[in-house]
Amino acid sequence: MTNIATDRPGLAWWVSLGALVILGISTQVWLTKPEERGADVTAAGAGSVAVGGSTHGQVKTRVRGSATQNPPDSTAGGIRATGPGSIAIGGDAMGDVSSDFDAPR
Structure with a gap:
């Protein structure tokens, strides 16, 4: 997707690339967060x-x-x-x- 966004720049490609980056970052944060421990x-x-x-x-x-x-x-x-x-x-x-x-x- 990065190649397409830089070879044929257009708003839709850049928005798609940004959404993919945000999805990747949020997934990584969610997967690496520590376990929530029960208080009791x-x-x-x-x-x-x-x-x-x-x-x-x-x-x-x-x-x-x-x-x-x-x-x-x-x-x-x-x-x-x-x-x-x-x-x-x-x-x-x-x-x-x-x-x-x-x-x-």
Whole structure:
């Protein structure tokens, strides 16, 4: 498009070139902006893990015991891991995620 705009200059070509540049810049800014993190990150369960953003490694929990605790209200906003051994990730999980809960018999 730059070649056409400079070889045969015309208002329409320059406007198109300007729109393409603005679109490219805005797309680049949008793709490189940092992740927005939740303000409320809660890990309330025994052995639970809550991550407000992305994880880039392994996330693993192992809990032995009873699940008799009363977790907080899970309908509230934010990122919440409320049960025993629970995992909550607010972004992307780039590695293995596993949870193991052994309840007493």
